[in-house]
Amino acid sequence: MPALLEIDRLHLRFRLFEGISHVINGIDLRVERGERVAIVGESGCGKSVTVRLILGLLQQNNVLVEGSIRFDGVDLLQLKRARLREIRGRRICAVFQDPMASLNPTFKVYDQLRTVIQRGEARRDAYAVARAALQEVAITDPDRVLGAYPFQLSGGLNQRVLIAMSLVNQPDLILADEPGTALDVTVQEQTLLLMRRLTEQRQSSVLLITHNLGVVREFADRVYVMYAGNIVEQAPTPELFANPRHPYTQALLASVPTLSGERLPEGIDGMVPDYTSPPEGCRFHPRCPAATSVCRRPQPFGTVGENHLVACRLYRSEHHG
Amino acid sequence: MRSFLSYLARRLLASIGVLIGVSILIFVIARVIPGDPARIALGPTASQSQVEALRHQLYLDRPLPLQYLEFVRRLGRGDLGISLYTNRPVVQDLEAYFPATLELVLLGGLIMLVIGIPLGVLAAYFRNRWPDNAARVFALLGVATPSFVWAIFLMLLFSYAIGILPVAGQLSENLKPPPHVTGMLTVDALITGHWVVFWNAFRHMLLPSASLAMAGLGQAARLTRANMLDSYNTAYVETARAYGVAELTIARKYALRPALIPTFTVMGLDFAAMLGAAFLVEVVFNWPGVARYAVEAILHKDLNAIVGTTLVIAAFFLVVNIIVDIVVGYINPRIHIKRDSR
C-alpha cells in the first residue's frame, strides 16, 4: 500500500548568478497515513524549501527539479498548476513559521478563515465552521477573535488561528514549517501539544520541519535527519534518540544542553557548505571526525536497526536500505 | 468605530488650526511684501489721491493686527471684498467659477485612480516583462512632463491630429447649458436628463482632466507597483498561495489592500498637485474655472481676488486631505485601532 507522501530521488537546483546551487541532493522520504514525521536539521539545509516544493510554491523560472513527489499516487511535480491548486488548502495544508506575519493585517481573522473554509466543502455555514474551529484550538472567545485584526491578537493566539486554519478542511497532510519558532518557548510547547492532539484525533499525517530536537522528541513518530540537502539518517523517534549513528546526528545531540548540567554542549566545527560548490560525496565529511578518503564518494544507506537507516561509510551493509 | 470618529475629530480640529494659520500667512504675504499694494494695483500712472483712496478702501492705513481682525471679521460674513477687475464681489466670482474647476479635478482624480492604480497592479503582476516596462516608461513620462506640455500634446493629438475631441471651452457654442443645480455642467446635465448636453460637456472635459491627471497617474502607478511587489514578498501572501488562493485573487485582494495603504497616503499630495496644475491647464483650454480666474487676477494685480482664491483653494485642499485620511483609515485599521488585549 503506497504511502500518503512519497518523495523519490528529489533534486533541487537553483540557477543563480553565481552558479548552480544544488540545494536538495537526492532525498527519499515517506509519510504514511496518520503518521507524524519530522525533518530535523540546521538552518539552510534545505528543509523549508522541500515544503515549498511539495506545494509547488517555487514559481521562479530558475528552478530545476528532478525526481518525484507522489501524493496519494499522483506526482505533484508533473501536475498542471490548476490541478495543484486544487490540492492546496484542501488535501494538503501548511502552517508557516511566523504567525504574525502569516496573516494579512488588513483583513479580519474571520475573512481569512472564511476564504480557506470556502475552499473546502461548499455549502457550509462558514461562520459556524470558523467558530467551531477556533474553539477546537482552545480559543475561549472565538467571536472576539473572528472579528479582530491579526495585529490585535497575541502571537500565541495567531498561531492557534493558523493551526485552526490548517485543520478546518480536514486535510490528509499537514506541512508545518518550524511552527511556533517565532514565539516564546512555553507558547511553542503548547502549540505543539495542541497540534499533536488534534492530528491524532483526525488521523491526519504531519510533516514537521524543525531545527529543534526537543520538538522532534515530543511530536514525531519518525525522524529524518537532514544535512546540506541530504538525508543522513532516518529512524523512529525513540530509536534515533537512543542510538544515533551518523556522526552528524551524534554531534547534533551533543550540542543540546542538558538540564543536569553534567555535560557542556559542544558545537560542530566548520560551516554549512556552499551549495554552488559542495563537497563531493558525503557533504558532511569536511566537518566529520570520522572522515576518510572513502567519504568523497556518495554514501548509500545502510540498515542498522528496525526502520533505522544511516548514510555513512561506517554502517555499510550488504543490503541497502 | 468610535476610535475612528475620535481620530476624525482630531484631524478636523487640526485642519481648522491650519486653516487659520493659512489665513494669517496669506494676510502677511499680502501686507508685508514690499511695495504698496494699492499702487501696484493701480499702476504707476495713477494719481496719489487715487492711490490713497484705494488704500483707505482696502484698510491699508490701519495697524496690521487690526487689519487682520477686520479681515477675519469679513471672512466670517462671507465677504472677500470686491474684485478690482470684475467689479463684482469676489465671493460671487468664486461661486461662478469654482464648480468648473471642481468638475475637472474630480474627473482628474478619478482618472488618476482608475487608470493609475490598475496600471501599477498590472506592472507588478507582469514584473519585468513587457507590460511592466511599458507601464513604467509611461508612468515616468507622466510624472516628468509638465501639465501644460501634456495639455498641448493631448490637444495636438486628439483635437487636431485625430480630431475626435474638441479644442477648448466647456460646451459647444450651439448648445445651451443645463439648468443650474450644482454649477457643474456634466452633473447638472445628468441630473436634469439632458443627455446630449451631458455628452458634449463630458467630451470637452476629457482633455483638460487628463492633462491634470497625468502626473498623479504616473505617481499612482509607480507607487502601486512598488507596494504590490513588497506585498507579494510577504509571508501572508505566501500563506494565501499555500492555501490555493488563485493568483488573480491575490493580485486583486490580498496583495492589493495592504499595498493601497501607502499608496493612498501619498495620493493626497498628488491630488493637491492637480490643483496646482489646474492653473496651467485651465489657461491652455480656456476653461472657466477658479484657477484661470486666479491667473487673471494675478496678471491684473487684483488683490482681493488673489487672497480670496488662495483661501478657497487652501480650504478645498484641506477638505480633500481629510477625505483621503478617511479612505486610508478605512483600509488601514491600524491607524485607529490600538493593539488591545491578549
Place this chain on the structure above:
Amino acid sequence: MIWRSKAWFRFSRNALSISGFVIVAAAVLLALFAPWLTPYPAEAGKFVDFAHASLPPSWHHLFGTDTIGRDVLTRVVFGFRVSLGLGVVVLALAAPVGVLLGLLAGYVGGWVEGLIMRTTDVFLALPPLVLALAVLGFLQPNLFNAMMAVTVMWWPWYTRLVYNLARSIRTEGFITAAEVIGASRSHILLREILPNCFPSILTKMTLDMGFVILIGASLSFLGLGVQPPTPDLGSMVANGAQYLPDLWWIPVFPGIAVLVLVLGFNLLGDGLRDLLDVEV
C-alpha cells in the same frame, strides 16, 4: 532565468540612472557653454528677422524658427540656462534654511519644535504652485521674484524631511553617548545628526531640481517669470501655443526640452535613492 533577470534588472536600473546622469550632464554643459555650442547665439536676445520667420524644422534650423525669425533650437538651449539657474538658486536657498529648521525642530523639541512644525504645516497646506502664485501675485513678474516665490514655497519640504530623520536619529545610541560626554547641542546637530541626513537631502535635492524646473517653467508659462526677450522654456511654450497646430514646432520643442530636463533629474534622483538606500 534569475541570472538574466537579476543582472538585467541591475543593469536596467543602472541604465536608467546613467541616462539620467547623461541628460543632466549634457544639459549643464549646454547651459554653461551655450554661446559657443548653439548655431545662432545672437538670436537668443533681441533679434528680428522676418525673412526667416515661421520656418518649419530643416537642416538650417533643426527646430525651426519662431514668428519673428529666431532659431528655436538656440533659444531652447539658452532656455536651459534660465531653468537650471533657477533650480540652483532656489535649492541653494531653500535647502539650507529648511534643513536648519528641521534640525532644530527635530532635536531641540519643546516650543521650538511646535512653532517650526506648525508653520511648516501651514506652508504645506497650500498646494504647490498656489503659494508661489500668491506671492508672485503681489510682486512684479520677473525672474528674481519668481525665484523668491518658489524658494518660499520650497523650504518646508526639507524641514519636514530632516525633522523626521532627526527625530528618529535622536534616540540612537551614539547621540546619547555624545550627550553624556557633554557635547554641545550645536555640535550634536551639525556633526552627528546632520551628516546622517546627507544622503536623503542629496537625493531629494536631485529629485527636486526637476520639480523646481517644472514649477519655474509653469510660472513663466503663465507670464509670471522671465520676461521677454530672455528665452525661457515655459514662456516659449506659452507664446507658441496660440499658433497650434500649424506652427507646432514653436511650442512643442521647448515642451519636450522641459520634459527631458525633468526626466533627467528624476532618473538621476531615483538612481541615487536606490544607490544610497534612503527614504525621501
